[in-house]
Amino acid sequence: MAYPTPAVTVTTAATFIPEIWSDEIIAAYKKNLVLANIVMKMNFKGKKGDAVHIPAPTRGSASAKAASTAVTLIADTETEIKVDINKHFEYSRFIEDIVEAQALNSLRQFYTADAGYALAKQVDTSLIQLGRAFNGATVGTNDYATATATSKAFIGGDGTTAYNSSTSNASALTDAAIRRTIQRLDDNDTPMDNRFFLIPPSSRNTLMGLSRYTEQAFVGNGNAIRTGEIGNLYGIPVFTSSNADTGAGNSTTDRICLMGHKDAMVLVEQIGIRSQTQYKQDYLATLFTSDTLYGVAALRAAATTGAALSSSAFALAVPA
DSSP, rough: OOOOOOOTTTTTTTOOOOOOOOOOOOOHHHHHSSSGTTTTEOOTTTOOOSSSEEEEEEOOOOOOTTTTOOOOOOOOOOEEEEEOOHHHHEEEEEEHHHHHHSSSHHHHHHHHHHHHHHHHHHHHHHHHHHHOTTTSSTSSSSSSSSTTTTSOEEEETSSBBOTTTTOOOOOOOHHHHHHHHHHHHTTTTTTTEEEEEEEEEHHHHHTOOOOOHHHHHHHHTOOOSSSTTTETTEEEEEEEEEEGGGGGGGGSSSSEEEEEEEEGGEEEEEEEEEEEEEEETTTEEEEEEEEEEEEEEEOOBSSSTOOOBBOEEEEEEOOO
């Protein structure tokens, strides 16, 4: 029996093969992630459940050993950090056949890049919103300052004055504020390694005018090893993201700088970036959707003395 013609082949139906979309979207997603590449990440893919429970043990202390006496026993009631996996975001396009037939291939390239960017921005937004609530604010409220703030974000000018959203007393980033924030991390016994400093573009402009930043000794070799990294300051990698501004959910016009440690917060992914296509014959069109399912939580946000885990991130408010 002769092979029937015409036939639908992988060549003629190439625009409907989803793997190409998936690969391009995952690449765009990874390219645009900033904070999600810095903090702790846990893979929960393929596992059932709507939350992850992470033990948060209390730090112990050493005891002096006296001669002819028993050792001092330590017993604490340990706590845990619960990460709710409740953030499900999607990006969808409905592409009619006439568009598939007449549009240039660059249309698909735009959709895949745009989907990766949109989902990456959303993940980073969730983490930045969480970071805004460090240093005494209520985690999950996206409230890094109020009119009565006394222990939330500090202003970028000195790193010691509490930020007040009602008077908008944010000030441009200074070397003194950076050093003061580093000291806060040191005072909380935050490890020296795996620290980060995330800033908005406006603060990058400020840093470029600080001699401490532009000196070779502080910038290092200038090779960005991760997306968004622009240099190194006092041994801490510096990252910039336009997401660290009002786009991250704050109602004021001021922006935020966030200095912290990798273990300050965690990103749990249950469904990584995926893309699916479904042909709708009744509409003669293709439904294209990319989505991700994840959760974020603070691991070291408690600023109270004697807490199980001391604060490992601090916010600095700067003007737009």
